[in-house]
Amino acid sequence: MTGLALVLPPFFLLVFFILVPAAEAVLDTLRVERGGQIVYSLVRYAEMLRTISLRRSVVFTILVTLASVGVTFALAYALALYLRFSKGWVSTLLGALFIIPLFIPTVIASFAMVTFLEHHGYVATLLHTIGVEDTPSLVFNATGIVLTEVWASIPFATLVLLAGLQGIDDALIDSARDVGAGALRTFLAVVLPLNTVATVITMSLLFIGILGSFTIPYLVGGNAPQMMSVVMTNYFTNYLRPDISVALAALSFVIAALAGAAYVGGVSHRERGAV
Amino acid sequence: MRNCFRIPKRTTAFLAVVVVSVLGLYGIPARGQMAGVTLYISGDTNIQEMFDKDLLPLFERETSVKTKMVFLEHGQGAESILTKIIAAKRTGQQTDVDLYETQPTFIAQGSSEGIWTRITKDNMANAAKVDPNRPEVLVSNGFGIPYRGSSVVLAYNSKYVKTPPRTYDEILAWIKQNPGKFTYCDPQTCGSGAAFLYVALYKYGKAEDFSGLTYDQARESAWEPALQLLRSLKSNIYNNGFYPNGNVAVLQLLGRENIYMAPVWSDQGMSYLDQGLLPKDIKLVQVSPPFTGGDSAIAIPVHAEHQASGLMFLNWLLTSKAQTIVVNKLAGYPGIDWKYMPKDVRDKFAGIAQNFSPLPNAKYQADAKRLWQEKVAGSGQ
Numbered sequence: 001m002t003g004l005a006l007v008l009p010p011f012f013l014l015v016f017f018i019l020v021p022a023a024e025a026v027l028d029t030l031r032v033e034r035g036g037q038i039v040y041s042l043v044r045y046a047e048m049l050r051t052i053s054l055r056r057s058v059v060f061t062i063l064v065t066l067a068s069v070g071v072t073f074a075l076a077y078a079l080a081l082y083l084r085f086s087k088g089w090v091s092t093l094l095g096a097l098f099i100i101p102l103f104i105p106t107v108i109a110s111f112a113m114v115t116f117l118e119h120h121g122y123v124a125t126l127l128h129t130i131g132v133e134d135t136p137s138l139v140f141n142a143t144g145i146v147l148t149e150v151w152a153s154i155p156f157a158t159l160v161l162l163a164g165l166q167g168i169d170d171a172l173i174d175s176a177r178d179v180g181a182g183a184l185r186t187f188l189a190v191v192l193p194l195n196t197v198a199t200v201i202t203m204s205l206l207f208i209g210i211l212g213s214f215t216i217p218y219l220v221g222g223n224a225p226q227m228m229s230v231v232m233t234n235y236f237t238n239y240l241r242p243d244i245s246v247a248l249a250a251l252s253f254v255i256a257a258l259a260g261a262a263y264v265g266g267v268s269h270r271e272r273g274a275v
Numbered sequence: 276m277r278n279c280f281r282i283p284k285r286t287t288a289f290l291a292v293v294v295v296s297v298l299g300l301y302g303i304p305a306r307g308q309m310a311g312v313t314l315y316i317s318g319d320t321n322i323q324e325m326f327d328k329d330l331l332p333l334f335e336r337e338t339s340v341k342t343k344m345v346f347l348e349h350g351q352g353a354e355s356i357l358t359k360i361i362a363a364k365r366t367g368q369q370t371d372v373d374l375y376e377t378q379p380t381f382i383a384q385g386s387s388e389g390i391w392t393r394i395t396k397d398n399m400a401n402a403a404k405v406d407p408n409r410p411e412v413l414v415s416n417g418f419g420i421p422y423r424g425s426s427v428v429l430a431y432n433s434k435y436v437k438t439p440p441r442t443y444d445e446i447l448a449w450i451k452q453n454p455g456k457f458t459y460c461d462p463q464t465c466g467s468g469a470a471f472l473y474v475a476l477y478k479y480g481k482a483e484d485f486s487g488l489t490y491d492q493a494r495e496s497a498w499e500p501a502l503q504l505l506r507s508l509k510s511n512i513y514n515n516g517f518y519p520n521g522n523v524a525v526l527q528l529l530g531r532e533n534i535y536m537a538p539v540w541s542d543q544g545m546s547y548l549d550q551g552l553l554p555k556d557i558k559l560v561q562v563s564p565p566f567t568g569g570d571s572a573i574a575i576p577v578h579a580e581h582q583a584s585g586l587m588f589l590n591w592l593l594t595s596k597a598q599t600i601v602v603n604k605l606a607g608y609p610g611i612d613w614k615y616m617p618k619d620v621r622d623k624f625a626g627i628a629q630n631f632s633p634l635p636n637a638k639y640q641a642d643a644k645r646l647w648q649e650k651v652a653g654s655g656q
Contacts, residue, residue, distance in 0.1 A: 053653025
């Protein structure tokens with residue numbers, strides 16, 4: 001009974017403040033007035049998909065999200081491996097340093113990135129001193145969003161992956177070495193498979209987080225194409241078309257649900273493994 | 276001892292509350308004799324500073340009428356003030372709002388309720404100096420009087436542009452001849468880019484069709500060629516179609532000579548030039564048809580408590596002396612016609628001392644920005 005009482009407040013919060021309004025909003029996107037009568041129709045979704053700029057925005061969002069997840073994952077995995085298997089003061093120092101972005105608000109990080117990457121910014125100046133005249137545009141485009149998302153996501157990804165890696169018994173790695181496996185072989189045959197759950201969790205949460213992020217794409221992104229979160233806000237407040245905004249939100253929910261399914265699959269895999 | 280004091284203190288406080296609320300109910304007796312005027316002003320902090328430090332002290336010195344300003348920063352709460360004025364009218368009471376500066380569309384909203392005084396040269400002499408065709412007057416159904424304005428103008432670098440465009444079409448031609456040297460900001464992030472968009476739309480549909488209060492989405496089909504035109508410019512825009520976010524970003528590009536020409540707000544451009552943030556070679560000029568401008572107007576409730584003082588203040592505000600303060604402080608447009616302004620002021624603003632085009636109404640603005648995003652920026656090359 002006590003357990004149930006503990007669960008009830010968040011449960012009601014979820015139902016009445018998230019699920020019900022969300023369902024209501026999605027139903028609203030389907031309701032269309034036709035000749036004084038309310039009918040259910042997919043016209044708004046059709047309009048959304050007909051609009052080239054919105055189609056491009058959806059594709060852009062997915063590509064930017066996948067690129068950010070990919071780069072973050074690769075960098076975070078390398079960092080986690082180093083922190084797990086290397087001992088010494090460098091490792092300790094890095095272990096403290098990599099956490100820093102976690103404590104910096106995204107707004108500040110985004111503005112910092114803009115001044116860092118912009119046309120006459122730090123990177124361009126640095127490249128100029130070593131003789132590179134024409135720096136490619138690093139900000140107000142996909143590159144800028146990916147760079148900033150990666151910067152902001154690395155701590156979280158590293159923490160989860162590191163937790164997974166620390167659960168791997170040293171004895172398993174030592175025995176792999178004993179039978180003659182090299183570093184790469186040990187990684188591919190032992191570490192990677194044993195860390196599957198952490199991998200799936202990291203990837204799916206990163207994907208959902210970046211897909212729905214607003215501050216970074218809003219401040220660091222360009223005019224077009226824009227990430228879906230920015231487009232939704234524009235349609236909602238600037239263009240006075242909340243219906244299209246909600247239709248886009250419903251679509252992004254479907255995309256996020258795919259990543260959610262992977263997460264649930266990964267976690268239940270772990271549960272089964274535990275039993 | 277402490278205990279002894281507690282009760283009297285409480286009683287005093289209680290009495291004070293009673294006295295204040297009774298005064299509040301019946302009004303402070305002396306109020307009728309004070310020929311004060313209560314001004315409700317909205318705008319940015321520069322407007323507040325101008326009233327607090329320059330206009331109000333000068334007015335009080337010259338007329339010995341006391342003023343009280345209620346400032347609505349960025350127009351916050353503007354709609355509830357309108358509701359308050361309407362409520363007072365409906366219940367047959369006076370309102371303490373003697374003068375209200377707000378968006379012309381708000382003034383238009385109240386006009387059907389009959390809450391505004393029709394201001395003509397009969398009840399306010401300086402009304403004769405105001406152009407009745409100003410967007411602020413038209414949009415507010417004739418009840419709003421402009422006293423300050425700001426318009427989008429063309430900024431160009433005279434070092435590189437020897438013969439500046441005089442018309443909108445000449446700007447378009449210049450952009451095509453000088454690829455990469457022009458940009459305008461994303462219309463949803465700034466008014467100067469929006470003005471460039473609206474004038475393109477007005478090229479194919481009359482401004483008056485869109486600046487009024489009526490809204491008919493079907494009329495927007497007239498915009499199609501304008502959107503195609505802007506789309507065709509894309510490859511000639513700075514950095515292959517880069518539209519910066521915000522007015523300031525455009526001014527910075529001009530300042531660094533990355534671009535040679537762009538639409539900017541007259542007041543921002545002027546103050547950037549004054550502060551040396553733009554090179555001296557940058558000139559501001561209005562083209563024909565002009566860019567859009569105007570954002571604020573003054574109206575006086577018919578049931579204002581001190582209506583006569585309100586009219587008196589507005590009349591004073593439209594004298595060339597007060598208008599010169601406004602124009603210099605804000606680097607903007609006067610409310611009265613340029614011909615009533617002193618010559619040195621006219622000379623300083625020579626390039627831009629013309630009228631401007633009206634803004635489309637809020638719904639058309641929202642649609643125009645959306646269509647720009649969908650058909651110009653977001654359409655691909």
